[in-house]
Amino acid sequence: MKYSSALTPLSLALLLSACDSERNGDLSLGPDPKLPEQHRGLVPTMKIAEPAEWGDRKPTVPQGYSITAIATGLGIPRQTLVLPNGDILVAEGRGGSAAKLKPKDVIAGYIKAQGNTKVKGGNRLTLLRDADGDGSYELQTVFAENLNAPYGLAYADGxxxxxxxxxxxxxxYEDGQTKASAAPVKVLDLPSQINHHWTKALTISPDGRQLYVAIGSNSNITERGMDAEVDRAQVWQVDARTGAHKPYATGLRNPTALTIQPDSGQLWAVVNERDELGPDLVPDYLTSVREGGFYGWPYSYWGQNVDSRAQPQNPEKVAAAIKPDYSLGAHVAALGVDFSVPAMGATFAEGVFVGEHGSWNRPDPVGYKVIFVPFSNGQPAGEAVDFATGFRGEDGKTRGRPVGVTVDPRGALLIADDLANTVWRVTRNQ
Incomplete structure (x- = not known):
């Protein structure tokens, strides 16, 4: 019998990960996490997610709440938006075209792909309607198509x-409309060359005048050079009428979701931090976004913790780096955030829901759930609690991966699941 001398991507990943000295540890959560020492190996430890069908299962939610699939058969749902009349829009698509630079990038791409849906991205917006208010969304129709990997959604003043x-x-847009009446008008071109991080999160100011758009970095840690990072790892403020824009905050490696705090109007984000410093570094985070603020990437993380891989170093930038508000833990891949409302019940009335897509580069997977971070006096206060779990089961199989989370002000949480191609709706039992 003849044996091939070529290593498969899986066997190569296992071989290289065996050379890695990373050790698993407990996650550090909250406003003041304890950060471990950096551990750098040939490649990060990788754990393949094994997708499976939900069958007769569904995610688990707290006692007194129910969860229902209100839309299925979607084309990679990412984010959702509740329109003024209660209709829901779902952005569907898959983007990114970054070339792999090193063999480890090929391996990582293979590993990640095992945990993703094989469905083609829809590149569209789908509208859902529950006409009689019974919780069953009987209308599922395409609102707009032929888009280019749509992600962020916002609405104001028609x-x-x-x-x-x-x-x-x-x-x-007019209330009750089920299909776009004309082709869209371009407001502003966004950085799209390479698109290592392609998602463009979006929200709008309470007065409807300013858009905020998040633009992720073009690398993990500047391996494509700093020229590739021009206008990257930033949040822009955009005049919604004219498209005039400016950097609002910088040094945010991959801000994947934005939301506005209802009472204060403060902008908040969840951010995916850098990889390849160990299974417990660097924590993804939830933070308020200050105008003119710098949040560390690529020179440092969690304030002034220096990352020597970014060359040349910039001590002035490190000194100016703002420490984020709340650690979510390393590699959880937070992709959704929204503020709650009192209609969600007393326990979950004040705080934010965060959708965690789940890790690919830890020996023990983390994330794969929706959590709730309680707030008090406008700031995170207390430990995060699980709100929707079971996306990764006790059998090690992954049946869903949360992306966007959207609070319906009438008292429901929407969860976009881009593995099961489903939108889930969580409500309080009556």
Whole structure:
């Protein structure tokens, strides 16, 4: 019998990970996490997610709440938006075209792909409607199509804004409309070359005048050079009418979701931090986003913790780096955030829900759930609690991966699941 001398991607990953000295540890959560020492290996330890069908299962939610699949058969749902009349829009698509630079990038790409859906991205917006208010969304129809990996969504004053991977576009919208009446109007081109991090999160100021769009870095830690990072790892403030824009905050490696705090109007984000410093570094985080603020990437993390891989170093930037508000733990891949409302019940009335897509580069997977971070006096206060779990089961199989989370002000939480291609709706029992 002849044996091939070529290593498969899986066997190569296992061989290289065996050379890695990383050790698993407990997650550090909260406003003041204890950060371990950096551990750098040839490649990060990787754990393949094994997808499986939900069958007759569904995610687990707290006692007194129920969860229902209100839309299935979608084309990779990412984020959702509740329109003024209660209809729901779902952004569907898959973007990114970054070339692999090193063999470890090929391996990581293979590993990640094992935990993703094989369905083609829809590149569209789907509208869901529950006409009689019974919790069953009997209408599921395409609102707009032929988009370019749409992700962020926002609405104000008869205008629907969509952040494609290469531009913000605007649709005119009237209550009750089920299909776009005309082609979208471009508001602003967005950085899209390479697109290592392609998602463009979006939100809008309470007065409807300013959009905020998040643009992730073009690398893990500047391995493509700093020229590739121009206008990257930032949140832009954009005039919704004219498209005039400016950097609002910088040094945010991959801000994947944005939301506005209802009472204060403060902008908040969840951010995916850098890889390859160990299974317990660097924590992804939830933070308020200050105008003019710098949050460390690529020179440092969690304030002034220096990352020597970024060369040349910039001590002035390190000294100015803002420490985030709340650690979510390393590699949880937070992709959704939204503030709660009193209609969600007393326990979950004040705080934010966070959708955690789940890790690929830890020996013990983390994330794969929706958590709730309680707030008091406008700031995170207390330990995060699990709100929707079971996306990764006790059998090690992954049946779903949360992305966007959206609070319906009438008292429901929407969860976009881009592995099961489903939108889930969580409500209080009556």
């Amino acid at each position: 205008n629907l804004y969509v952040a494609n991977q290469d531009a913000i576009v605007r649709f005119a």
